Amino acid sequence: MRCVFFSPKASPSSSSHHPSPSRFVATPGRSLSDASMERILLISESVIMKWNSDTSAYAKVTSLFYENRREARDFIKCVNELQKSMHSLVTEDSNSEKLVRGQRLMEIAMKRLQKEFYQILSMNRAYLDPESVSARSSRASTRSSTSDFEDDDDLAEDYEIRIASQSISEVEDVSNIAMDDLRAIAECMISSGYAKECLKIYKIIRKSIVDEGIYKLGVEKMSSSQIHKMDWNLLEMRINNWLSGVKTAVKTLFNGERILCDHVFAASDSIRESCFAEITREGAQILFGFPENVAKNLKKISPDKIFRALDMYAAISSQWPEIESIFSFESTSAVLSQAINSLIKLGDSVRAMLTEFESVIQKDSSKSAPPGGGVHPLTVYVKDYLTLLADYSNVLADILAGYPPPSKSSLPESYFDISESDDFPAPEISLRFAWIILVLLCKLDVKAKQYKDVSLSYLFLANNLQHIVNKVRTSNAKYLLGEDWVTNHEAKVKQFAANYERLGWGDVIGSLPENSPAEMSEEEAKECFRRFNVEFEKAHRKQSVCVVQDGKLRDEMKVSIARKIVGVYREFYDVNRVRMRGERDLVRYAPEDVGNYLSDLFFGGDGSGSSLSCTSTSSSSHSRPSRSRH
Template sequence: MGVVAAGAAMAGDSLSVRAAMMRESLQKSQTITDDVVSILGSFDHRLSALETAMRPTQIRTHSIRKAHENIDRTLKAAEVILAQFDLSRQAEAKILRGPHEDLESYLEAIDQLRRNIRFFSSNKGLKSSDGVLGHANSLLSKAISKLEDEFKQLLKSYRDTRSSVLEESLHKLGVEKLSKDDVQKMQWEILEAKIGNWIHYMRIAVKLLFAGERKVCDQMFEGFDSLGDQCFAEVTRSSVLVLLSFGEAIANSKRSPEKLFVLLDMYEIMRELHSEIETIFVGKACAEIRESASSLTKRLAQTAKKTFGDFEEAVERDATKTAVSDGTVHPLTSYVINYVKFLFDYQSTLKQLFKEFENGDEGGSQLASVTMQIMQALQTNLDGKSKQYRDPALTHLFLMNNIHYMVRSVRRSEAKDLLGDDWVQRHRRIVQQHANQYKRNGWGKILQCLTIQSLSSSGGSSVAGDGGNSSGVSRAIVKDRFKTFNMQFEELHQKQSQWTVPDTELRESLRLAVAEVLLPAYRSFIKRYGPLVENGKNPQKYIRYTAEDLERMLGEFFEGKNVNEPKR
């Protein structure tokens, strides 16, 4: 117990000591703190004094920093300006060299110059900006002017080159530059061939050459339609002119019937190419070319129509002295009919042509009317030519042959649909009328020899010694009648075997018509009066022919034999 108490007392003493030491330490810390506070207070006072002393220096430093910043900005702005000047000088050097050396660099220089102008325009505060802008704008104007000159040169070069290529292409095809005088002096066969070639050339030129050139131009000037049209017009003008001028020379040359068909051929090709010409030569710049083509088409139509009219007049007034001694188809008839038949190969073209000149009228009716007028003109001319024959029988044979040729040709061609069945039937009746007139004029006299009435009216009563018969007709009169018949028939045979009926069917029909009248009359005459001669001397001197002989000899009529040609 005592030991525990002693221990406790010792512990209490130790704590007291420690507490005393802590108080002493705290007192020292307070003293130090007070000293530090005193020192810090002194520092604060000194710092305030220092700050007051440093304030002017800080202001000067700030001003210097601002000045440096301004100098930097100014230098940078100056660098930009100097760079623009440098770029301007570079652009000016390229521009002064011109675009022909390096077009791409030249265009870049112009773009740079424009950027420089925009820069100085937005920085007009600069003292030199006005002068710089004036110089730059002047230089830009010169640059654009040079560029325009260069472009014009390029365009000219393009036009000249392409124009030459086109002209050379036409020349290789065979196209020639021919004037109206050249055309007038040319022989028809040569001119006809050249017209055929021209039609071929026109088709190739429009469909291939000009169409191809239009594609090239459209690609070259894409987005610049007006300029492309102008360039295309200038490239093609001379070539088009060469082709159209030949057409104009033909259209304006002296008219003649044989030119009608080539005129229609030329008119056809111009109408065929019309839509393509309008499409290829589009635009205001090509208006003159389109108008020239259209003018040629109209001129060809007018000349063709006038030539058609001239043909009708020429047919009616034809005064050719071509001998048709055998009464066959006259060359004029075959010429006119062939002409009309050829015209019907151009029926649709002719209808179109007449439609252009007859407002509101169908071309078909006009074509039918003109064709009928040509046929009537031919008949009028043939009537005049038929009067050249002294023998009326040959006159009618001639008209029969020619009108029959007209009818047959019409029936076998498209003209029948145009002229109509009425025309055909009317003219067939005319053919029959002339056949009847031929028989009446050619055989009336010889048939008169074989009539009983003519014997009875011849006078001469029968006497026993003269060998009379129950009819009271003397042998002498009968002999004389046989002699007359023989003489007349031989004369007809000699003459009419030289005449011609070229159509086989018509020839056989005419022979049959004569035989149907002649042979029965001859048989009847021989039967009645033959015995008077047969019972006398030399009966074969008077009765030379049997009916079969006459029939055989009739088969030689209308064959167009020469006088010296031997008999069959």
């Protein structure tokens, strides 16, 4: 680095080092006498030559800005005065010998300032790191606010705070001093026509810091083809590295560099713009280019990978105000374009995976029906998927905004409860969620036909829709679908349960007398008992395999069935038990027994019906069938 920046120049006596008019701009209306110029040259020679590394061993090993800050300020002031005098003199006599002497001194001074600029940047890397720079203002405001409100009762705690604050303050002081020194040198060199030399040092050192920072965050430059060949586990690790690093990169690395660059080159908007752009452009494009390359390959991956794409989209979009503010220069527009392209590609990828997810539901070809009409694995998978998607509702709302929803002809109004009016269109994300659930329910309708017992088909539909409703109620999906959607589908669950009850237990209910049992003859009563025994045992044998996984729905269904059977049977039983005293085989079940059998339904069983046994008409301690809970 020293060889690059501090190589000896040719002798100032050479014609190539005569002062160039392009270096100096005349100041109208000013005139400089020979005596005044001579005085300025003598003062400048004494100050500048002391720090000429080519002629002074002391200057070669000593830092001007570290040795004596007052002398450093005098050095800068002297150079500025010399530069102003040369500006004035060049308009009077561009071939003046004093301009040659001044130019020689200026080159020595600029060489010295280059060295000092390099040393400050190099030796203060720890104090000029982006984290320290980006935190300066917030720390300062915190410190001032805490010191203004002290109380005697808090002295012990405040003492610890002051000790910590002093440590932070020391770091900040070094940082502030270094930044102010860099600014003073930069302004001096730029005003003297040596901006190129100053910027060369700054760009090389600070770009290396940015590039190193990006690398330490685990973000590497990767092409789309490299990602395409990468194993998913390895790619996911790279994605996680990117996700954990992107916030730090924006809020600390790039923000810190912008603050430092704005401070050091505050005197020139064009210089600080070009400088910041050159330092950060490559690292920022690597950072914001990674999601685009990933997105191009995610479309061909399982829909389950959609959440990684949503995470990356959220990481960029949530920090967009900061990104737009930091890279606000025209010269950094390529960085903003890259970030926008990544958002576009990630959005395309998410929409493609949602479409693929719908296709997966429609193509599901599993033949086995859950035993007892339970919840299908497809239902569990889809609702778990949608529950996680609902947590990304804000991101999905952006991605799906303006994206064509399913055609209205394929959205039954009764299903979605969408108004005919176009004045209140449902958000695209809500339509998409409702549509995916409809696709699932249509698939479940097909799967319900796998049951030979129609009543079990309805129980299957009730179980699965209840699972869907429960998941919606307990997730962010309820805010997308709305309370009306939940209420409507709870009503559908009740309808499915009622159909199951009608088909599964209708014959049992029909076997009981509709009129008052007191009006029945003994023979009619006997026939009624026979019919009830046959239908109850047949229904119990078939329905004992049934399972209802939701506890609330299970209790509601058992109560509804028991209300229609046990009460009527009890009245019939009480009226006829006396005259049927000798018919033990005919009067098999006491009302309590019937109630016990019904209360043990919907936990699943072997379906053999072997646990259903006869009891005496007076038995109230009937042994209940065993139940297997699933």
